[in-house]
Amino acid sequence: MIKNCVCLQKWQKLALQVIINISVLSLPGCAIAKPPGTGWQMTFHDEFNGTTLNTHKWNTCYWWATTGCKLNGDMEIQWYQTDDVITRKGKLRLRAQRRSMNGYNYTAGMVSSHDKYSFKYGYIEMRAKMPKGSGLWPAFWLIPQRRNVWPPELDVMEYLGHDPQGVYMTIHYKTANGKANSGTYWNGPDFSADYHTFAMQWEPDRIVWYIDGVERKRYEVAANIPAEPLYIVANLAVGSAWKNMPPDRTTFPKYYLIDYIRVWQRKSGR
Known part of the structure; x- marks a missing residue:
């Protein structure tokens, strides 16, 4: 009986993966992404195809809060709210709007995988449209994933809405003299x-950034590269x-539209 159950579980897992792969491949313009080279396997993905956010994968605040939050020290002037995180028509919509709440004049959306998914080394990709x-x-x-630790930080992408053609790619790390970063x-x-x-x-020995599948930045100082599990944040x-480009009266509401987020890791476990 136990043997039969194990076989059934293996079959169910295989069938589920086949269904996931077929459903992803059937989406227009949304074939499964693959990192450069071979020997990778997907360990995390969200295609945002449901009608609500998958809370088994995501939180809508940082780990220290649940009903609302912000990141102090970054000149942010919004209050993150769950209702600004919207899943609709196969897209994650992170909304920013002019709304007074908790002493702030704006609210916005974010997702975080803290305590739900983190990884050490791999290839991470997002398909998105910027506001x-x-x-x-x-x-x-x-x-x-460790709490109250910074840096390290790896910024796959940062974008400023007043400059719609620019993207920043950055690594933040510790040095003997404090904190430093390398950005492009x-x-x-x-x-x-x-x-x-x-x-x-x-x-372990390099970080490579890609935009639309083309390498745009490379960093190869191994001593400064994070060697611990990191979790994912996407925020507006x-x-x-x-x-020093504050909001203006014509900005809101706006949406950060995310089609998918996927992570691959090497089968060797590195």
Whole structure:
């Protein structure tokens, strides 16, 4: 009986994976992404095909809060709210709007996989369309599963709404003298006009950033590369960020549209 149950469970798991692969491949323009080279397996993905957010994979605040939150120290002026996280028509819609709440004049949406999924080394990719407008600051990034630890931080993508053709890719790390970072600004197409892919290959000895499948940045100082599990954050902040471009009256509401988020890791476990 036990043997039969085990066989049934294995068959059910295989059948479920086949169904997932077929459903993903059947989406228009949404074939399963693969990192460069061979020897990878998908360990996490969300295609956002349901009518509600999958709370087995995502939180809608940082780990220290549940009903509302913000990240202090980043010049953010929004209050993150669950109702600004919307799953509709196969897209995750993170909304920013002008709304007074908890002493803030704006609310916005975010998702975080803390305590639900983290990984050490791999290839992570998002397909998304950016919002356009002064004061908007969408990002896609990784931070430690360990609490109250920063850096490290890996920014797969940061974007400022007043500059729709620019993307920032950055690693934050500790040094003997404190904290440092290595960032690159890449000027490309209007990222608010259509969907684009933003990816990062994280290895023990290098990190490589890709936009639309083309390498845009490489970092190879192994001593500064994170060697611990990191979790995923995608958020739409509101504020002046580091360019001192605050929101204007014409900006809101706006949406950060995410088609999918996927993670692959090497089958060897590295």
